[in-house]
Amino acid sequence: MVEKKFLKAIKDFNLVESKDRILVAFSGGIDSTVLTALLLKFQKYLKIEKIALAHLNHSLRGAESDLDEEFCKSFAEEKGLKIYTKKEDVKKYAKEHSMSIEEAARTVRYSFLQEIALREEFNKIATGHHLSDLIETMILWFIQGNKKGIKGFKPYEKNVIRPLFYLTKEEIRQYAEKKDIKYTVDRTNFKTDILRNKIRHDIIPLLRQINPSIEKSMLIESLFLQIDEDFIEKEVEKFSQKFLKDRITLTDIADVPEAVLYRMLTIWIYKKTGIYPSYRKIWEILKILKKSGEKSISLSRDYQLIKSYSQIIIKKKEKSKKYSYKIKTGDEVYIKEAGVIIKSYISKSINMGKLKDERKIVCFDIGEENPEFVIRNRKAGDRFLPFGQKSEKKLKDIMIELKIPKYMRDTIPILEFRNKILWVVGYKRSGHYPVTEQTKKMICFEIKEV
Numbered sequence: 001m002v003e004k005k006f007l008k009a010i011k012d013f014n015l016v017e018s019k020d021r022i023l024v025a026f027s028g029g030i031d032s033t034v035l036t037a038l039l040l041k042f043q044k045y046l047k048i049e050k051i052a053l054a055h056l057n058h059s060l061r062g063a064e065s066d067l068d069e070e071f072c073k074s075f076a077e078e079k080g081l082k083i084y085t086k087k088e089d090v091k092k093y094a095k096e097h098s099m100s101i102e103e104a105a106r107t108v109r110y111s112f113l114q115e116i117a118l119r120e121e122f123n124k125i126a127t128g129h130h131l132s133d134l135i136e137t138m139i140l141w142f143i144q145g146n147k148k149g150i151k152g153f154k155p156y157e158k159n160v161i162r163p164l165f166y167l168t169k170e171e172i173r174q175y176a177e178k179k180d181i182k183y184t185v186d187r188t189n190f191k192t193d194i195l196r197n198k199i200r201h202d203i204i205p206l207l208r209q210i211n212p213s214i215e216k217s218m219l220i221e222s223l224f225l226q227i228d229e230d231f232i233e234k235e236v237e238k239f240s241q242k243f244l245k246d247r248i249t250l251t252d253i254a255d256v257p258e259a260v261l262y263r264m265l266t267i268w269i270y271k272k273t274g275i276y277p278s279y280r281k282i283w284e285i286l287k288i289l290k291k292s293g294e295k296s297i298s299l300s301r302d303y304q305l306i307k308s309y310s311q312i313i314i315k316k317k318e319k320s321k322k323y324s325y326k327i328k329t330g331d332e333v334y335i336k337e338a339g340v341i342i343k344s345y346i347s348k349s350i351n352m353g354k355l356k357d358e359r360k361i362v363c364f365d366i367g368e369e370n371p372e373f374v375i376r377n378r379k380a381g382d383r384f385l386p387f388g389q390k391s392e393k394k395l396k397d398i399m400i401e402l403k404i405p406k407y408m409r410d411t412i413p414i415l416e417f418r419n420k421i422l423w424v425v426g427y428k429r430s431g432h433y434p435v436t437e438q439t440k441k442m443i444c445f446e447i448k449e450v
C-alpha cells in the first residue's frame with residue numbers, strides 16, 4: 001500500500017523522470033529515511049540516474065546534532081550513497097537576520113541544498129514532507145491567518161519534489177517497522193512548536209472523529225486550492241511589469257483585479273522593505289486604494305506606504321529637517337534636500353510667453369539693488385498670496401489645492417523675500433512684485449533639475 005501510494009504520487013504529479021539526479025534532503029529522521037529507502041527500491045524502475053543525500057547540521061542541540069550527523073554518514077555508507085554535509089550555527093544566523101529559529105533553519109537548509117544541487121548537478125531535491133505534514137500545515141496556517149495557508153504546500157515546487165505527499169505519518173511508521181528501517185528519533189522538534197503539537201495530538205484526532213477520512217478530504221481541498229492558486233499566479237505574471245518601478249501609478253493598476261493586486265503589492269513591498277506585510281496590512285492597503293485623496297499606512301518601524309493623488313510609493317520614515325539657503329542675483333544654488341539647482345539673474349527683456357510656465361521660471365519686479373533672497377522649506381504659519389488675489393491663504397491649503405502629496409510638502413523649496421513667499425518652487429508664484437508692461441528690470445529665478 002505504502003509503495004503503491006509512493007509510486008502513485010510520483011505518477012500523478014510527474015515528480016520523477018528518467019535520468020533524474022536526485023538529492024535527498026536527509027535529516028536522518030523517519031520521513032527522509034523511508035523516502036530514501038523507497039527511492040532506492042524503485043531507482044531502476046523509475047530510471048533514476050543518481051541518488052545522493054545532503055544533511056545540514058543545524059548545531060541546535062549540541063552533541064546530539066553531531067550524533068545525528070554521524071548517523072546520517074553511516075546510513076549513507078551502508079547504502080553506498082554519497083552524502084554532503086555542512087555544519088551551520090543556525091542560532092547565530094537567526095539572531096543576525098532577526099528570524100525565528102525555525103525560519104532560519106529552513107533558510108540555511110534550503111540554501112545549502114540548492115547550492116549542492118547546483119554544484120553537483122542534481123536536477124531535483126526530494127524532501128520527506130508527507131500527508132500528515134500537509135494537514136498540520138493547513139490547519140496551522142489557517143489558525144494563524146497566514147495568507148499562504150489553508151492550501152498548504154505543493155507536491156512539487158520548482159526543483160523540490162515531495163514523493164511522500166500521499167502518505168500519512170502512521171503509514172510511514174508502519175512501513176519503517178515492517179521493513180526494519182533504522183532512523184534517528186525525530187527530534188526536529190527544536191521547533192518548540194507547541195501549536196503544531198497541539199494540532200497533531202488534540203485537534204486532528206478530534207476532526208477525525210467527525211470525519212474519519214479527514215486526510216483525504218483535506219488533500220483534495222488542498223489540490224483544488226492549488227489549481228486556483230496556479231491560475232492566479234499566472235495572472236500575476238501578466239501584470240508584473242506594472243510593479244517593476246519604484247512608484248506605482250494608480251491609473252496603471254486601475255484594471256488589475258484585486259486578487260492579483262494584493263499579491264503584487266505583497267511582493268513589491270517585500271522587495272522594497274525586506275518585510276512581508278501581514279494579511280491585515282494588505283487589507284488596509286486595499287482599502288485606502290479605494291479612497292480618494294492622500295493616505296498613508298505604516299508598514300514597519302522604518303517604512304511607510306503612501307497613496308498620493310496619483311501614485312503609491314514606499315518611503316523611509318524620517319523627520320524632515322529644516323533647511324535654508326541664501327541666494328542673490330547671479331547665483332546658482334544647489335538645494336540638495338530637493339535635488340534642484342535654482343539660478344537667479346537679472347533680465348531686461350520681458351518675454352511674457354516664457355513667464356507663463358511658473359513651474360520652471362518666475363520673475364519679479366523688485367527695484368532694490370542687490371537684494372538677498374531665502375530659499376527654505378515650509379514652516380508653521382506660512383501664508384501665500386495667490387497671483388491675482390487680494391488676500392493671503394494658508395500655504396498648506398495652497399499645497400493641497402496643488403495636489404502636492406503630503407510626503408513631499410516638507411521638502412519642496414519656498415522662495416522668500418522680506419518675509420513674503422514669492423514662489424512655491426516648481427509649482428506656483430505668488431502675487432507679490434508682479435511684472436507689468438512698465439517693468440524695466442526683473443529679477444528672475446529658474447529651476448534646473450540635476
Ligand SMILES: Nc1ncnc2c1ncn2[C@@H]1O[C@H](COP(=O)(O)OP(=O)(O)OP(=O)(O)O)[C@@H](O)[C@H]1O
Pocket residue numbers: 024025026027031032054055056057058102105106109126127128129133188
Ligand atoms: N537537517 C536536515 N538536513 C537536510 N534535510 C532536512 C533536515 N531536516 C529536515 N530536512 C528535510 O526537510 C523535510 C521537512 O522537515 P521538517 O518538517 O523538520 O522541516 P520544516 O522546518 O517544517 O521546514 P520545511 O517544511 O519548509 O522543509 C524533511 O523531511 C527532510 O527532507
